[in-house]
Amino acid sequence: MDDALLNILRTLVLSATPLVIAALGETITERAGVINLSLDGSLSLTAMVAFGVAFATGNILVGILAAMLVGAVIALIIAVASIELRLDQVAVGFVLTLLAADMSQFWGVPYAGKPTAGMTAAYLPLPLLKDLPIVGRVFFDHNILVYVSYALVFGIWFWLFSTRPGLAHRAIGERPAAAFARGTPVNRLRYIYTIVGGSLVGLAGASYSVGVNPGWATPPPMQGDGWIALAIVIFGGWHPFRVVLGAYLFAGLRALAGAIQSSDIAVPVTLLNTIPWLLMIFTLLLVSGGVIERLLRILPRGMQNRARNFLRSDPPVALGTRFDGEQR
Amino acid sequence: AQDEFVFGMILVGARNDQGWNQAHYEGGEYVIEKLAEAGVTARMIVFENLNPVVNPQATVQDVAASMADEGAQLIFTTSDEFEPATLEAAAQLPDVTFIHTSGSAALETTPADLFPDLFEATERVAPPANYGNLMGEMEHGKAIAGCAAALSTKTGSIGYLGPLINAETRRFVSAAYLGARYCYEKYAGGDPAALKFEVIWIGFWIPTPDTLDPQQVTNTFFDNGADVVISGIDPQDALIVAGQRREQGDDVFAIPYDYEGACDTAPDACLGIPYFHWGPKYLEIAQAVLGDGYVQDWEWTSPDWSDINNPDTTAVGWRNGPALSEGAATNLQAFIDEMIAYQTDPANEGSFFLWEGPLNYQDGTVLAAEGEKVDPLKVWFLPLLLEGIVGDSTLE
Amino acid sequence: MKRTATNLFFLALPLLLGVIVVAILIVLVVPPNTTLGDVLQAFWNGAFRNLRRFSGVLVFWIPLTLVGIGLVITFRAGLWNIGVEGQMTLGGLFAAGLAFMLGEGSPLVIIPLCIFGAMLGGALWASVAAFLKVRFGVSEIFSGVALNAIANQITLQLIAGPWKPGDSDKAQYSRPVPDAARLLGVSQDFNVSVVGLVVTIVAVVLVLLVLARTRWGLNLKAVGKNPRSALLLGVPTTITAFSALMVCGALAGIAGSQRILFTYGDVRGQFAGGIGFLGLLVVLLISARGVWVPLIAFLFAIMLNGGTQLQFLNLDSSLTGVLQGALVLAVLLANGLRDRLRKPKQAKG
Amino acid sequence: MNIELRQIHKRFGSVHANNDISVTFAAGRIVGILGENGAGKSTLMKILSGYQPADSGEILIGGQRVDYSGPQAAIAHGIGMLQQDPLDVGAFSVLENFTYGQPGGLTFNRRDAEWRLNQLCQRFGFDLPANTPVEMLSIAQRQQLEIVRLLALGVRVLILDEPTTGISADQKQQLFNVLRALAQEMQAIILLVSHKLEDVIALCDEVIVLRAGQLVGAQQMPATTSELVSLMFGGQLPPQARIQSHLGDVVLRLENAHLSDRRLAMRDVNFQVRAGEVVGLAGLDGSGQRPFMRACAGLDKLLSGRVMVKDEAMTGRPYRDFLAHKVVFGAAGRLEEGLIAGLTLTDHIALATTPGWAVDWAEAERYTNARIEQYHVRGRATDNIEQLSGGNQQRVLMALLPEDPVALVLEQPTRGLDVESARWIWQQLLARRDKGSAIIFSSAELEELVTYSDRILVFYAGQIYEVPDVTRTSVDELGHLIGGAFMQAT
Ligand SMILES: Nc1ncnc2c1ncn2[C@@H]1O[C@H](COP(=O)(O)OP(=O)(O)OP(=O)(O)O)[C@@H](O)[C@H]1O
Ligand SMILES: Nc1ncnc2c1ncn2[C@@H]1O[C@H](COP(=O)(O)OP(=O)(O)OP(=O)(O)O)[C@@H](O)[C@H]1O
Ligand SMILES: [Mg+2]
Ligand SMILES: [Mg+2]
Numbered sequence A: 001m002d003d004a005l006l007n008i009l010r011t012l013v014l015s016a017t018p019l020v021i022a023a024l025g026e027t028i029t030e031r032a033g034v035i036n037l038s039l040d041g042s043l044s045l046t047a048m049v050a051f052g053v054a055f056a057t058g059n060i061l062v063g064i065l066a067a068m069l070v071g072a073v074i075a076l077i078i079a080v081a082s083i084e085l086r087l088d089q090v091a092v093g094f095v096l097t098l099l100a101a102d103m104s105q106f107w108g109v110p111y112a113g114k115p116t117a118g119m120t121a122a123y124l125p126l127p128l129l130k131d132l133p134i135v136g137r138v139f140f141d142h143n144i145l146v147y148v149s150y151a152l153v154f155g156i157w158f159w160l161f162s163t164r165p166g167l168a169h170r171a172i173g174e175r176p177a178a179a180f181a182r183g184t185p186v187n188r189l190r191y192i193y194t195i196v197g198g199s200l201v202g203l204a205g206a207s208y209s210v211g212v213n214p215g216w217a218t219p220p221p222m223q224g225d226g227w228i229a230l231a232i233v234i235f236g237g238w239h240p241f242r243v244v245l246g247a248y249l250f251a252g253l254r255a256l257a258g259a260i261q262s263s264d265i266a267v268p269v270t271l272l273n274t275i276p277w278l279l280m281i282f283t284l285l286l287v288s289g290g291v292i293e294r295l296l297r298i299l300p301r302g303m304q305n306r307a308r309n310f311l312r313s314d315p316p317v318a319l320g321t322r323f324d325g326e327q328r
Numbered sequence B: 001a002q003d004e005f006v007f008g009m010i011l012v013g014a015r016n017d018q019g020w021n022q023a024h025y026e027g028g029e030y031v032i033e034k035l036a037e038a039g040v041t042a043r044m045i046v047f048e049n050l051n052p053v054v055n056p057q058a059t060v061q062d063v064a065a066s067m068a069d070e071g072a073q074l075i076f077t078t079s080d081e082f083e084p085a086t087l088e089a090a091a092q093l094p095d096v097t098f099i100h101t102s103g104s105a106a107l108e109t110t111p112a113d114l115f116p117d118l119f120e121a122t123e124r125v126a127p128p129a130n131y132g133n134l135m136g137e138m139e140h141g142k143a144i145a146g147c148a149a150a151l152s153t154k155t156g157s158i159g160y161l162g163p164l165i166n167a168e169t170r171r172f173v174s175a176a177y178l179g180a181r182y183c184y185e186k187y188a189g190g191d192p193a194a195l196k197f198e199v200i201w202i203g204f205w206i207p208t209p210d211t212l213d214p215q216q217v218t219n220t221f222f223d224n225g226a227d228v229v230i231s232g233i234d235p236q237d238a239l240i241v242a243g244q245r246r247e248q249g250d251d252v253f254a255i256p257y258d259y260e261g262a263c264d265t266a267p268d269a270c271l272g273i274p275y276f277h278w279g280p281k282y283l284e285i286a287q288a289v290l291g292d293g294y295v296q297d298w299e300w301t302s303p304d305w306s307d308i309n310n311p312d313t314t315a316v317g318w319r320n321g322p323a324l325s326e327g328a329a330t331n332l333q334a335f336i337d338e339m340i341a342y343q344t345d346p347a348n349e350g351s352f353f354l355w356e357g358p359l360n361y362q363d364g365t366v367l368a369a370e371g372e373k374v375d376p377l378k379v380w381f382l383p384l385l386l387e388g389i390v391g392d393s394t395l396e
Numbered sequence C: 001m002k003r004t005a006t007n008l009f010f011l012a013l014p015l016l017l018g019v020i021v022v023a024i025l026i027v028l029v030v031p032p033n034t035t036l037g038d039v040l041q042a043f044w045n046g047a048f049r050n051l052r053r054f055s056g057v058l059v060f061w062i063p064l065t066l067v068g069i070g071l072v073i074t075f076r077a078g079l080w081n082i083g084v085e086g087q088m089t090l091g092g093l094f095a096a097g098l099a100f101m102l103g104e105g106s107p108l109v110i111i112p113l114c115i116f117g118a119m120l121g122g123a124l125w126a127s128v129a130a131f132l133k134v135r136f137g138v139s140e141i142f143s144g145v146a147l148n149a150i151a152n153q154i155t156l157q158l159i160a161g162p163w164k165p166g167d168s169d170k171a172q173y174s175r176p177v178p179d180a181a182r183l184l185g186v187s188q189d190f191n192v193s194v195v196g197l198v199v200t201i202v203a204v205v206l207v208l209l210v211l212a213r214t215r216w217g218l219n220l221k222a223v224g225k226n227p228r229s230a231l232l233l234g235v236p237t238t239i240t241a242f243s244a245l246m247v248c249g250a251l252a253g254i255a256g257s258q259r260i261l262f263t264y265g266d267v268r269g270q271f272a273g274g275i276g277f278l279g280l281l282v283v284l285l286i287s288a289r290g291v292w293v294p295l296i297a298f299l300f301a302i303m304l305n306g307g308t309q310l311q312f313l314n315l316d317s318s319l320t321g322v323l324q325g326a327l328v329l330a331v332l333l334a335n336g337l338r339d340r341l342r343k344p345k346q347a348k349g
Numbered sequence D: 001m002n003i004e005l006r007q008i009h010k011r012f013g014s015v016h017a018n019n020d021i022s023v024t025f026a027a028g029r030i031v032g033i034l035g036e037n038g039a040g041k042s043t044l045m046k047i048l049s050g051y052q053p054a055d056s057g058e059i060l061i062g063g064q065r066v067d068y069s070g071p072q073a074a075i076a077h078g079i080g081m082l083q084q085d086p087l088d089v090g091a092f093s094v095l096e097n098f099t100y101g102q103p104g105g106l107t108f109n110r111r112d113a114e115w116r117l118n119q120l121c122q123r124f125g126f127d128l129p130a131n132t133p134v135e136m137l138s139i140a141q142r143q144q145l146e147i148v149r150l151l152a153l154g155v156r157v158l159i160l161d162e163p164t165t166g167i168s169a170d171q172k173q174q175l176f177n178v179l180r181a182l183a184q185e186m187q188a189i190i191l192l193v194s195h196k197l198e199d200v201i202a203l204c205d206e207v208i209v210l211r212a213g214q215l216v217g218a219q220q221m222p223a224t225t226s227e228l229v230s231l232m233f234g235g236q237l238p239p240q241a242r243i244q245s246h247l248g249d250v251v252l253r254l255e256n257a258h259l260s261d262r263r264l265a266m267r268d269v270n271f272q273v274r275a276g277e278v279v280g281l282a283g284l285d286g287s288g289q290r291p292f293m294r295a296c297a298g299l300d301k302l303l304s305g306r307v308m309v310k311d312e313a314m315t316g317r318p319y320r321d322f323l324a325h326k327v328v329f330g331a332a333g334r335l336e337e338g339l340i341a342g343l344t345l346t347d348h349i350a351l352a353t354t355p356g357w358a359v360d361w362a363e364a365e366r367y368t369n370a371r372i373e374q375y376h377v378r379g380r381a382t383d384n385i386e387q388l389s390g391g392n393q394q395r396v397l398m399a400l401l402p403e404d405p406v407a408l409v410l411e412q413p414t415r416g417l418d419v420e421s422a423r424w425i426w427q428q429l430l431a432r433r434d435k436g437s438a439i440i441f442s443s444a445e446l447e448e449l450v451t452y453s454d455r456i457l458v459f460y461a462g463q464i465y466e467v468p469d470v471t472r473t474s475v476d477e478l479g480h481l482i483g484g485a486f487m488q489a490t
Helices: A003-031 A039-057 A060-084 A089-111 A135-139 A144-162 A164-174 A176-181 A186-212 A225-235 A240-262 A269-287 A289-296 A301-311 B020-037 B060-069 B080-092 B138-152 B167-186 B214-223 B237-247 B279-290 B326-344 B376-380 C002-029 C036-048 C051-076 C084-102 C107-136 C140-160 C194-213 C215-225 C227-232 C237-264 C275-285 C290-313 C318-348 D041-048 D071-076 D094-099 D110-124 D139-152 D169-186 D197-203 D225-233 D289-296 D319-324 D345-353 D361-374 D390-400 D419-434 D446-452 D475-482 D485-489
Strands: A123-125 A141-143 B005-010 B042-047 B072-077 B097-101 B131-136 B157-162 B196-201 B228-231 B253-255 B272-276 B298-301 B316-320 B366-368 D003-012 D015-025 D030-034 D056-061 D064-066 D079-082 D157-161 D189-193 D206-211 D214-220 D250-260 D265-274 D278-283 D304-309 D327-330 D407-411 D438-442 D455-460 D463-466
Touching (some): A003 A039, A003 A141, A003 A164, A003 A186, A003 A240, A039 A186, A144 A186, A164 A186, A164 D094, A225 A269, A240 A269, B005 B279, B060 B080, B157 B167, B214 B228, B253 B272, B316 B326, C107 C140, C107 C237, C215 C237, D003 D041, D030 D225, D041 D189, D169 D475, D189 D197, D206 D225, D265 D438, D265 D463, D278 D289, D289 D438, D463 D485
Parallel strands (some): D030 D189, D157 D189, D327 D407
Antiparallel strands (some): D003 D056, D056 D064
16 A cells, blocks of 8 residues: 555544544534534634643643633533523524634634644654554554544443443433433433533544644634534434544545645536535435435345444434423 | 824735735834834724625725725735725725735736737726835745755655635746756756646635635645645645644655745744745835825836845845755755846856746746746736646636 | 514513623723723724715625525524525625626616526525425535535636636636626715615515515414424425525525625625624524514624724724624523523413 | 322412322232323322422321432332333333443443343243334333333332223233232232223222312222212213214225335225214224324325325325315324414414415404304413413314314324313214214224224224224224234134
8 A cells, every 4th residue: 555545544534533523522412412503613712722722821731621621611501501591502502603713713813823833732653553554554643632532432432332321321312201210310411411522522623723733823724614523423323433434534525625636637626625515415315314215225125224224313312402301 | 193194904814824914014014113213103004804704894995995084095905806996995085095916907018918819808997096006026935935945855746835826826836836946956956857846726815614725735745745835825834734744753844935934833844935025115105105196106026136135125035944954055045146146137157037948838838938038027927837837727 | 562562672681681791792802902982982983984984884784684584584484594695695696697698788677687686596595405405304504504615616616717807817706797787886975775775675574574464474483383283284384494495595695696796896705705694693683583683784784894993993803703693692591591580480370 | 018198289380280189008909090181190190209299298108208309219219100101212222221220330231131131021921122122112012111120120119100001902911910910929019090990990909089189089999880980070971872974975085005104014005984984093003093094184195006085086195285175184292283382373273274375364363263262262362372271272173173174084183181171072073074074083092982983993013904893892802903813813
């Protein structure tokens, strides 16, 4: 396998990391039945905060923590608005999207274009793993944040599907009444998971500005990624593994855009730039019931069910709804 | 203060972008400082980020009018796309002098005069008398940048991170390529035919959701074997990525653009910086406005060849970056001396001129035959990239 | 009578809270040497210093109001038409396209045609999202975001290719639209397009009437609140949702045409300028009560044009966005709080 | 160990759902809780099982006063409730549902859990595939799962709220056997809330009766139906005379229809109903009644075959057209499907009656007030529909029906209504029937089916079986049929 290709794959994994983390954060939140629509703004704001604080304190870790804190606060607003004030989660999330984006630009002014030397989270190739053929270079020759994303994928998967708290976590998103009947404090847990998910969104923001593309500039380079992350969660059927798959898929297409232009294939830049968005629509089409069925007819009988189970992506039943069973 | 001199500065991006806009902004500060020395108190009112995304409500005309209300007598509109609007504003506010940078409305010649088969002839409307154009001969800076890149590349592959495609950017890419090719052969002892010089256009001066991600593109360059990336866009993404990769042990460099202090972003990866000094010219114009009036002009100002880094005289300059090796630095200086030699007297021995034939367009057609010198205006309106450059010449 | 009274209360209290929040924000962010007074002064100057400033406010009010009133329709139908931005864009492009095609001629013919084309374009783009929604259940939020981005790319491609200025190749804007299609200001000082004003006012009145007095308006409400029941009550739910988006798209299209035919006079990247999103904020601020759209849109227009002046105080103009966002968020939360405090009492009574 | 309730009070706004109720339940006894709709049965049980706190009053277990904060705490005291609609998580597998809520560490060992599940299933003869998603199970299986889950939690007091609605006779037998076993072997207390007197008679050792929130009587079993009825309603209900009205020509017809929904597919369905005919659809939830009825009203498209309304082919036409032909569908859920929360009564009337494109609000309001009069709706024209009580909402639904429908297709038209309301509804329906409307209705109440149907179709797993002679069939027989008895028979 030639170097160029390995390098490209490696860059792909790196540049997909923020998407992975953001989508996983949102997965946690939505599995608990809450939608945090503010991602596109939150990512900008937290990215700015991470870089700004890291720049001011000279300590990247502090920057990352600050970003996670901000992400958590935004999530908290959504939680309060939907649980206490019974407001429409989408409405509040959308306003926060715009607000956070503007805040990042306004308060980011002092940090725009500031030196980025030494502003990337610690780069450490993993001793033995990095020497493995192919995968070594592609997956284990990165900065810490990338490994964090791996850890999150498996951690969340294990949490959701192999632990008792995980059962409760999924239950409050599926059928709060049943969770309540089993003594699960539905709304308290919704607070917690919304906030945890939000802080992961913060981590994702940080993984741009002190990870994948260090520094801060307006307009924020990650604009639009928040929406893609939200779509990935749907495409991923709220399952960590599929979510990661989706994230790499989108990142791959982005990398392709640059690569194609440098190749001899004559395609207008504008067309390349539309690809991720077309893919976004296409994936959502794919997971929407009707289309799957039509597509599955092509497959041989045997494979159909397996394919269906893989493609089907039913949102948590109680997603976006309130649970008042406790205010009694 | 009633007798203060007020001038406006309209920027397409942020005043602190470490690039094009900051260069203009500091040009304005230079004017204030110098006028103060001359006993004139001047005030600059700035409008930054005048683009549909950040300021959908604002147009050049409106902002100019507001500035006039604030007492501005002179307004610099500093982005290519401001030109038509600036012309309108100038017509509406005859008492205010408008200087548009990088445009050519004040120039009699139109592209159609030079390339009748490429551009449709439209009879030219003379701009209002209170309108003028200004630009620096950055192609010299770009040539030096290209040379520095050629002297530093080990893989013999150079990437150019292009913004959008127009005559100006084609001019700069071509200049950088010519500098690189020349130095690669003469000083690095390489085969110019073997030198890979590729441009990828992101689609705009700054990254937006509608453009390619410049950091992604820079990574693509490096992943595909380039080890130097020359930036043609305003912000410092190329340098940032190069710096990050150096920290991870990759042996790669970048050359930023526009602003003298740009190297600070990631010094260890910075080979040098071709930059604009708008101050001196701005001062001249301001003084004219203060004195017996500005006379319409289209100015394309060259470096001060006696000292290309003299802050009070040069319009375009170059500074070596921390990452430029000793040897490369000496060779680069030699190359610069060759350019100077030509500028002082074309007849000089061992002098180098950028736009001297044989030069072909990308499509193989001839731009200048052996020994022929290209008409400067043809350079200004350069319709295609030059032969040897990989990359698109037009957006279609 | 009583309705309007409660409406007033409904707006007053939270709005007041929002304004207070904004004021506090300003005090917090302004550099030490400037005061709240200066900022308000700047807003005032930006909006009312002279006729020209004020016309700037109206010029921005026109597209914002058009988009806002359109969004009231989609919100009625329970749809989150985030794609409105792209619908503006396509509207503008159709208008420009027609203008280029028709070339010079009588404005009396060309301008109406262009505006009609704009409605067509906006409606067409909306119908894509509508189709994906009613046929495949793809969330209009996501398809909207994607279609916005795609619309921008179409714009860039047109600028780069067919519409590029013939006499040079500036990559940032198209050749100017022919004069016959240009909307002109009343005068240099009062630089507002009468056509734009009239169209907007007519649109607002029409929409309000239709919503209040027609079966379609009632259908929208039914579909928005409970599509399944609406179907059983004989409402053509898919057609209703579809048409809601199309009408909103058409109105957004007109808004887009204003940006091209009046504001810029050429096509350029992002010419819709986020006005669609602002429109969403406006409508959220008033919980989709159509009557208030013109007023709140006017308020926003003042804030934005004030923003122009803010920069002369060396404040980044994104502050305006922060203030608007904060205002809407505060009002939303205040609404929720008030309802929360009122509910228990009702249950008892 | 006994359970004692003392002076339990519970109010919901104006409604006094439980009014000073004191009662004791002895170990090892099976007690029936009787009472008409809205009498307060569920409320009392919810209080006992921790789902709702009492406004006042005490609960004593084995003489000890207990206070608990929620269902979990009640279970900790050994009291568990099986809700009418089992509180499980559809997306979970049987095993996950069984495990969720059981005490234990961070992770759980699937093998152990599965072993414990199977132990209990074997003991009671339940068949619960551990890895099937619960949403694929029948109501009966979901009840079984809840029972084993609660028992695994050490529950000694098991409350069942109307468990026999929507399960077959055989499943009912199995359930009863289990309950008896629990009472005898474990000295468990079983509390059975039910409207079905025959069930109570078959199972219970004693009954208590609530009326309008008060405890109005207790009775040691055995006792006769009439005794219980008089206890419940303070007098006999006049028996329902079933008057056959004369049948007209066929108004609605399905020809070789091929239907399907997410669960099952039905092929070659042929069916016709005549003017003035009442057709009842029996069967457990999800046996095919729903797709059948939706097909009749054009709400679901046929995969193949034809729908005819009075000899006019309506195949593939939208529901609107059916409505135009006066074929009306009424769904079970009121506010889910039928009425629109947030709209006023006038809005609803306007929606149902406005022919043209313009709405004449003055006219609509006048008309609405007329209907409110006519249907004795407790509410004002300007009220939002959700402010009305259940029965009143049902009345509004009736008011929305056209006066002379060709065919009414109604899902469980009296679900959750007290006997008066239910009877009133049927008056309205039969009045229309007599004017020549055909009525197709489904119900979980076999009684209702037998009482009002001219023909009964029994659905089982997508198979349809027509009861030969309705006048001769009984609730018992029907109970067996909906369990699929006819499958073996035929
Ligand atoms: N959450 C509630 N809020 C308001 N009123 C309620 C609530 N729950 C029950 N009620 C009212 O309290 C009364 C008793 O309700 P309950 O459900 O206990 O009756 P029930 O005997 O269980 O009736 P059914 O046989 O239909 O289950 C009814 O009038 C009911 O409407
Ligand atoms: N689950 C519930 N949640 C909230 N309110 C309820 C609930 N059930 C009933 N109510 C309210 O309690 C009151 C009585 O409800 P219910 O449906 O029992 O009426 P009802 O007493 O049965 O009279 P009707 O015979 O007309 O149904 C109504 O105001 C109703 O809105
Ligand atoms: Mg009950
Ligand atoms: Mg009732």
